[in-house]
Amino acid sequence: MNDSRDLQPVPPQESRRPKRxxxxxxxxxxxxxxxxxxFGVFVFYPMFRTIYLSFFLADQMGPFEFVGLENYQYIxxxxxxxxxxxxxxxxxxxxxxxxxxxxLFLALLTNEKIKGIGIFRTLFSSTMGMSVAASSVIWMxxxxxxxxxxxRIAEWLGFPAIxxxxxPDYALLAVSLSTVWMNAGFAYLIxxxxxxxxxxxxxxxxxxxxxxxxxxxxxxxxxxxxxTLFFIVTVSFINSxxxxxxxDILTKGGPVESTNVIVYSIYKxxxxxxxxxxxxxxxxxxxxxxLLLTALQFKLGERKVHYQ
Amino acid sequence: xxxxELAGLKKSYDGKKNVIEQVDLQLQQGExxxxxxxSGCGKSTILRMIAGLExxxxxxxxxNGKRMNDAPPNKRDLSMVFQNYAxxxxxxxxxNITFGLHTKKISREEQRRRCLEAAEMLGLADYLRRKxxxxxxxxxxxxxxxxxxxxxxxxxxxxxxxxxLDAKLRTRMRSEIRQIQRKLGITMIYxxxxxxxxxxxxxxxxxxxxxxxxxxxxxxxxxxxxxxxFVASFIGSPAMNxxxxxxxxxxxxxxxxxxxxxxxxxxxxxxxxxxxxGIRPEHILFSAPEQADAVVEVVNTExxxxxxxxxxxxxxxxxxxxxxxxxxxxxxxxxxxxxRFDLDAIHLFSKDNGRILWAANDGQPNQTARxxxx
Numbered sequence: 314m315n316d317s318r319d320l321q322p323v324p325p326q327e328s329r330r331p332k333r334x335x336x337x338x339x340x341x342x343x344x345x346x347x348x349x350x351x352f353g354v355f356v357f358y359p360m361f362r363t364i365y366l367s368f369f370l371a372d373q374m375g376p377f378e379f380v381g382l383e384n385y386q387y388i389x390x391x392x393x394x395x396x397x398x399x400x401x402x403x404x405x406x407x408x409x410x411x412x413x414x415x416x417l418f419l420a421l422l423t424n425e426k427i428k429g430i431g432i433f434r435t436l437f438s439s440t441m442g443m444s445v446a447a448s449s450v451i452w453m454x455x456x457x458x459x460x461x462x463x464x465r466i467a468e469w470l471g472f473p474a475i476x477x478x479x480x481p482d483y484a485l486l487a488v489s490l491s492t493v494w495m496n497a498g499f500a501y502l503i504x505x506x507x508x509x510x511x512x513x514x515x516x517x518x519x520x521x522x523x524x525x526x527x528x529x530x531x532x533x534x535x536x537x538x539x540x541t542l543f544f545i546v547t548v549s550f551i552n553s554x555x556x557x558x559x560x561d562i563l564t565k566g567g568p569v570e571s572t573n574v575i576v577y578s579i580y581k582x583x584x585x586x587x588x589x590x591x592x593x594x595x596x597x598x599x600x601x602x603x604l605l606l607t608a609l610q611f612k613l614g615e616r617k618v619h620y621q
Numbered sequence: 622x623x624x625x626e627l628a629g630l631k632k633s634y635d636g637k638k639n640v641i642e643q644v645d646l647q648l649q650q651g652e653x654x655x656x657x658x659x660s661g662c663g664k665s666t667i668l669r670m671i672a673g674l675e676x677x678x679x680x681x682x683x684x685n686g687k688r689m690n691d692a693p694p695n696k697r698d699l700s701m702v703f704q705n706y707a708x709x710x711x712x713x714x715x716x717n718i719t720f721g722l723h724t725k726k727i728s729r730e731e732q733r734r735r736c737l738e739a740a741e742m743l744g745l746a747d748y749l750r751r752k753x754x755x756x757x758x759x760x761x762x763x764x765x766x767x768x769x770x771x772x773x774x775x776x777x778x779x780x781x782x783x784x785x786l787d788a789k790l791r792t793r794m795r796s797e798i799r800q801i802q803r804k805l806g807i808t809m810i811y812x813x814x815x816x817x818x819x820x821x822x823x824x825x826x827x828x829x830x831x832x833x834x835x836x837x838x839x840x841x842x843x844x845x846x847x848x849x850x851f852v853a854s855f856i857g858s859p860a861m862n863x864x865x866x867x868x869x870x871x872x873x874x875x876x877x878x879x880x881x882x883x884x885x886x887x888x889x890x891x892x893x894x895x896x897x898x899g900i901r902p903e904h905i906l907f908s909a910p911e912q913a914d915a916v917v918e919v920v921n922t923e924x925x926x927x928x929x930x931x932x933x934x935x936x937x938x939x940x941x942x943x944x945x946x947x948x949x950x951x952x953x954x955x956x957x958x959x960x961r962f963d964l965d966a967i968h969l970f971s972k973d974n975g976r977i978l979w980a981a982n983d984g985q986p987n988q989t990a991r992x993x994x995x
Contacts, residue, residue, distance in 0.1 A: 512707065514707035517707065525693070
């Protein structure tokens with residue numbers, strides 16, 4: 314036996330790739346087809362249709378006159394739309410930071426191994442399982458001036474009763490408060506998941522080093538949680554811009570248009586005022602605002618995010 | 622001087638079953654002590670109890686004579702290296718190394734000086750600005766080591782620090798850790814499941830099995846005088862051959878064709894007990910046919926270059942023995958070879974509880990060269 318035979322180099326394999334290229338390309342598209350069809354029908358077609366309609370005078374039957382950018386000009390100069398923009402921005406500012414801080418606080422509280430912690434975790438995340446309609450009705454009762462719990466408390470403390478949903482100064486605040494409550498469950502669950510993903514050894518090392526809780530929160534928890542926080546901030550912003558259900562049930566955009574956020578104004582224009590062209594133009598404007606904001610977040614936020 | 626003392630340490634998670642059963646141990650200042658055992662034997666739990674990361678169920682822990690059962694980890698004056706290094710991915714190497722030093726009221730300049738010193742010692746000086754993910758496994762390991770060094774704590778706990786490294790790097794870090802420990806004179810408690818690490822690094826070691834200490838002592842003493850079959854088969858690679866045998870007052874029968882003289886003749890009571898025979902692979906020798914204790918059938922050979930591991934059977938195909946011979950031996954499966962057992966290296970264990978009954982080289986290790994040279 315000749316041992317050197319064992320040492321022969323392996324002959325290089327000839328590449329057969331080029332022949333497979335076209336087939337592989339088609340095969341790839343085939344796998345993508347189900348999601349492309351779904352996205353196409355339910356996302357891309359409505360989106361392009363909306364953009365198309367925004368250049369027309371249109372009612373619910375369809376477009377009937379091309380007007381170019383007239384819809385946009387009309388909207389941008391209308392007082393009503395400007396108040397909608399203001400309401401939307403205020404609504405977002407009221408709900409997003411408060412919601413995330415609340416969720417983060419609750420998640421930090423319940424990220425301990427204590428007996429019965431599961432009960433609290435379930436409670437805090439339970440709003441995620443409630444429909445917007447159901448929770449809106451509950452809040453409507455709570456805000457009710459004669460039978461609502463808020464008025465009772467105010468009365469008990471000796472304050473004047475506030476017409477929460479009827480007073481233009483308070484309506485947006487009231488809707489925001491209920492929105493924070495409704496969104497807290499989801500944000501809480503995501504943040505809790507993020508917290509539990511942090512390697513416990515990092516904390517054990519901090520324990521051995523003997524750093525304080527706040528230092529640990531600032532130097533370990535928040536940086537390690539940054540991808541989760543970034544995700545939840547982005548999603549919350551988008552969510553908040555698109556809020557509709559609770560406004561429809563609690564205030565219907567009123568009083569005095571104080572809660573008439575852009576999405577609700579779109580709805581009113583399209584289905585009540587029968588002005589689909591204007592509604593489409595508003596939808597397009599909202600879309601680009603959200604897109605711009607999200608892009609900005611990625612640009613600015615990513616630098617502060619530490620992926621493992 | 623005694624540095625760390627465990628007195629009757631116990632741990633139970635559910636209040637009924639003890640996962641750690643009565644561990645007593647005294648560590649001297651500057652000692653390198655290894656806790657070794659298979660996974661799940663409780664070695665990490667002991668380490669975490671010493672560190673204060675796990676409450677002690679029963680028994681007492683003393684550090685420098687002071688009872689430390691309830692002290693928080695940072696009051697125990699120790700540093701710890703974790704298996705996965707526990708580096709902070711968002712901090713650079715320098716920030717990782719100096720993490721937490723501010724709590725010890727150490728000035729910024731002093732922190733920086735210590736960090737540079739440790740980095741220099743471990744060859745990390747060029748990487749201080751890098752993030753952990755930009756480092757190789759070995760470098761990350763060194764950062765974790767550096768972090769333990771800069772605290773200048775007199776006691777360092779290590780929890781399987783090398784198990785995430787490849788074999789070559791592991792060998793190198795083994796000797797590096799040992800050298801640093803000697804240089805700094807710190808007491809080290811080192812947890813591993815790898816008996817080679819334990820053998821090569823330890824001043825003394827403790828073998829754990831299911832929460833119970835099996836044996837405590839110097840590595841060579843344990844290797845030469847295992848207290849029971851568990852230690853015998855756990856320490857040493859390949860493991861000691863431990864086989865059942867038929868024993869009569871004058872003979873030990875390994876198989877119908879292979880009997881050895883019973884070395885316990887003097888002790889009739891022990892001699893008649895049920896025994897297991899233990900012999901290390903290096904004590905099964907190639908023999909001239911006329912002096913052979915048995916002619917055995919080769920089942921497998923592993924040629925490692927400097928030595929050859931030969932797996933063989935006597936008569937019972939289920940009992941596979943391993944012999945380790947120097948040099949390169951090329952047998953084919955089925956070859957029949959004559960072998961001899963080194964009777965001076967035979968261990969006899971009780972079959973009932975696995976305890977050692979008799980060992981040929983009692984009190985006299987074969988290799989005394991080390992002692993002679995001293």
